[in-house]
Amino acid sequence: MRKLTQISLTGHSAVFRANDDAYDVLWRYLERARLNLKDNPDHEEVLGDLEQSIGEKFLALLGSDERVLTIADVNTVLAEIGPVEPDRAEPTLANQAPRTRRQLYRIKEGQEIFGVCQGLAAYADIPVDWLHLIFLVLATITGGLFILVYLALAIYLPVVSTREEYFARQTALLNTL
Amino acid sequence: METDPNKFSTLRKGLLEFLILSIVSAGKVYAADILQRLSNTDFSTQEGTLYPLLSKMRREDLLDYEWQESGLGPPRKYYTLTETGQRQLAEFRTYWKTLTALIDELGEQPCEN
Numbered sequence: 001m002r003k004l005t006q007i008s009l010t011g012h013s014a015v016f017r018a019n020d021d022a023y024d025v026l027w028r029y030l031e032r033a034r035l036n037l038k039d040n041p042d043h044e045e046v047l048g049d050l051e052q053s054i055g056e057k058f059l060a061l062l063g064s065d066e067r068v069l070t071i072a073d074v075n076t077v078l079a080e081i082g083p084v085e086p087d088r089a090e091p092t093l094a095n096q097a098p099r100t101r102r103q104l105y106r107i108k109e110g111q112e113i114f115g116v117c118q119g120l121a122a123y124a125d126i127p128v129d130w131l132h133l134i135f136l137v138l139a140t141i142t143g144g145l146f147i148l149v150y151l152a153l154a155i156y157l158p159v160v161s162t163r164e165e166y167f168a169r170q171t172a173l174l175n176t177l
Numbered sequence: 178m179e180t181d182p183n184k185f186s187t188l189r190k191g192l193l194e195f196l197i198l199s200i201v202s203a204g205k206v207y208a209a210d211i212l213q214r215l216s217n218t219d220f221s222t223q224e225g226t227l228y229p230l231l232s233k234m235r236r237e238d239l240l241d242y243e244w245q246e247s248g249l250g251p252p253r254k255y256y257t258l259t260e261t262g263q264r265q266l267a268e269f270r271t272y273w274k275t276l277t278a279l280i281d282e283l284g285e286q287p288c289e290n
Contacts, residue, residue, distance in 0.1 A: 053209075
């Protein structure tokens, strides 16, 4: 004994008769397609188009045969139609969480002394004048001790010649991660 | 060693939209015509991919469609290019020529420095 189901598809006036398990496969395909189209404002229309094509392929498969659709029939037709993938199947660089493993440099362009402040300003994306002020204040209240920190940075940091070059390097670095 | 086929798949995915514009520019077509024209090419695709793409292109006002009775079976959507679609196809064709010319040109001359 086998349960039969009647299937009506968008655009087709005739109903298709199918085995219960064949119906299940079709239903799951359409539900999956619906889920993957959820961000598409015209998803009902696209699903209708898909149903119409599925119906046309059933008709072509059956011909004048009045038989019941089997799971093999449904699988054949769905393999021709192909899966509906979500709009953004693969995450692009832009919508990945930004990974900030940036590198600090000295920048010679516009440098006052060794370009440490220029480098920090580019790194933290703040105006270089603020850093000059912070460094001067720190140097003053530490009685000049902070100048050593500045010199240490000047010695240890790698150097680039312009801000443009600095940002190009950061982009290159992010792309290789 | 053969080139990894996946290496070009992203490129193909991006180009599919312009190929569809090009097919539709030749005259009114319905979805099965488009699939037929693409079959046996590198861009062969299926309804499951094409329908969502056509719907997106219609929303972007590149394509429009009208329902038309077919001899047998249900009425079909026949697609045409909108003005925006024609403009974008023209832009794409120009850009493509520039791009191939650039690739050829870069291949011809050794670097000078």
